[in-house]
Amino acid sequence: MAPVSADVAYILKEITFEWGESYDTKDWARLRAILAENLSIDYSDVTGEKWADIGKDEFVSMVSDEGFVGDPLVDTQHFIGASKFERLSDIEVVGYHQLRAAHQRYKNLDKKEVEAKGHGHAVIRHSYKNIDGKWRLAGLKPTVRWNEFDFGRVFKGHKETS
Template sequence: MASDITFEEYMALSRITFEWADSYDSKQFDRLAAILAPEVTLDYSEAFGQKPITMSKESFLKLSDNPNRLGGIVDCIHHIGGSKYDRTGPDTVTGYHQVRTEYKRYKTVEKKEVEATGQGLTLMHHYYKKVDGKWKLAGTKPGRRMNDFNFDEIFAEGNPKSKI
């Protein structure tokens, strides 16, 4: 059964959530690296029908900073609405965040011509884990509540059906 977290934990986890969103939006992947656990699980089963995968922090950063994704031709902005946190173990917490995300995918890195735009509403699950006494982001699971425009083409690499 889930239980409450302390105020100090709430503040630490809220900071991690902000850093997660703003590091993507600003393309400051060093900030993303600072909040990640050594292993990160991505669960896109609900959003894209893919099996969850666990990868090293370094592999996750490489995926995030990919020039064909958030590291280059895709710009984004994450708006975080309401959040709640449930303790799931002595050193683990699950966060639930209402997130609205806007994306633009450009044809080239010069960003002169937009190829696709998309907006999504999701209930984002974040999995937090204490590592060496500090809270870290250990996983994400976006839901898929509502998408607008040509959202499915945002992360396509030559194939509009391609995902993560």
């Protein structure tokens, strides 16, 4: 595994933080700002879906859909634990991040009564590319270790696969 400098690791950790926070705050412009133009997305463990080459706008549209993370009745927190990085080339790095993703669906918009909750425990693989001197998130693949509660009832537009 080729080393990554502390400066690059810091930048990549910031990108990973922005990824999680953009999901949790449903700030899709924030998400779009860190993405490469095309991504490789493997949600096989989460939704059963995989895209070898998906455009940034199509990815944001999918994630922000009301059947997925964009559902106003669903709150999330993507908590990132320890991280490690592997340099593949001068412009490509892979990061592995411990992840606990808490999800809670409410019965209505006042968010006083919980309908379902499901928390995923995973390692997420992020692919990063340096494009024109700026690091971007270019792919992701969560490997789910296990889920708590009733994860399959949280998102109305996707099914649980693990």
